C-alpha cells in the first residue's frame with residue numbers, strides 16, 4: 050500500500066467545491082444567507098429547535114460557558130477522556146474544572162462518579178456538567194438530566210464526535226445527540242477529521258430560546274439587533290424619538306462578546322457536507338463492524354465494545370497489549386493510527402492546578418492501551434484489509 054492511511058480525513062466532493070465557489074461569487078463572504086441555511090439544516094438534522102454556527106468547536110464551548118454564566122470559583126464536572134477544549138471552556142471563564150473518572154466499558158463520563166462528587170459536597174458547590182460523546186458514542190443524557198435536575202445543574206453536551214449519533218431512552222425512543230431534549234446546550238466541531246468538515250467551524254444546538262438569543266449576541270461582540278431586546282434606556286430611546294422607530298443602523302452592545310462568526314463559504318461547505326452525513330455514518334458503521342469481526346476473538350485486544358447501536362464512530366478505538374509497539378509498527382507501514390486521548394487532567398496545565406497521576410485510574414489505564422484505527426468514509430475496503438493484516442502480523446496471528 051503506497052498511500053499513507055491516516056486515522057481520519059475529510060472528503061471533499063465536486064458538489065462541495067461548487068457550493069463554496071458559489072458562495073465566494075456571491076455578495077456575502079461572512080454572515081450571509083448561507084449561515085442561516087446551515088443553522089436551519091443542522092438543527093433539523095440533530096432535531097433541535099435552534100442552532101448557532103460559530104468559528105470552531107472551542108468557540109462553541111466558550112460561548113456556552115459564557116451564556117450559562119460560568120464565573121470564577123464556579124465548579125463544573127467533566128471527563129478526563131476528551132480533547133482539552135471540553136475542560137478549557139470553563140477555565141476561559143475563570144471556573145474550576147473538576148474531573149470525574151470514566152466508565153471502563155463505555156469510556157464515557159461515569160455517572161456514578163459524578164453522583165459521588167455531587168453527594169460529597171454541599172449543595173450549590175457545582176454549577177454544571179460537560180459530558181462528552183467520546184468516539185461517537187452517545188452519553189445517556191436522560192440519566193444525566195435526572196441527576197442534574199436533582200442538583201440544579203446545567204448540562205453542556207460535547208457532541209463533537211457524534212453528529213447523527215443517538216442513545217435509546219427509557220421509553221425505547223432514539224434520542225439524537227444535540228437534540229436539546231436533555232442537555233441545555235450541545236456543541237459540534239467541523240474540523241477536517243470530524244463527520245462534517247468546514248476547515249474550521251462549529252455549531253451550538255439548543256431548545257432554549259433565551260439561550261439561543263444570548264448566543265447570537267455573544268457570537269458577535271455581544272451586539273443585539275432585536276427591538277424586543279433593546280434596553281430602552283433614556284439615551285437610546287431618543288434614537289427612535291422623532292420617527293417612533295429605531296433607525297436602521299441602530300444596535301446595542303449589551304454584553305461582552307467575541308467575534309466567533311463562521312464565514313458564508315464555510316457554511317456553504319457545511320451544508321453541502323450535511324447532505325452526505327447519513328451516508329458517511331452508514332459507511333463508518335460498516336467499517337466498525339468489519340474491525341469488530343476481525344478482532345473479536347483475538348486476545349491481544351483488551352477491550353472491544355462490539356457494534357453499538359447509535360454509535361457515530363468518529364473513532365474506532367481498541368485497547369491493546371504493547372500499544373507503543375503496534376503504533377510504531379503501523380507507522381512503519383504508512384498507517385497513522387492515533388491516540389485519543391492523553392487524559393486531560395495529566396496535561397501540564399492541569400497538573401499545575403493540582404491534578405496528578407492516580408486521580409483518574411480508569412482513564413489512565415485506558416490511555417496506556419488505547420489506539421484509534423483509521424476510520425473515515427473514504428477508507429477503502431482494501432485499505433481496511435491492509436490495516437487489519439498489519440495488526441495481525443504485529444501480533445503474529
Ligand SMILES: Cc1ncc(COP(=O)(O)O)c(C=O)c1O
Pocket residue numbers: 105106107108131132134135181207209210237238239240249250251
Ligand atoms: C471532544 C472535542 N471537543 C471539542 C473540540 C474542539 O473543536 P475545535 O477543534 O473545532 O475547536 C474537539 C475537536 O477536536 C473535540 O474532539
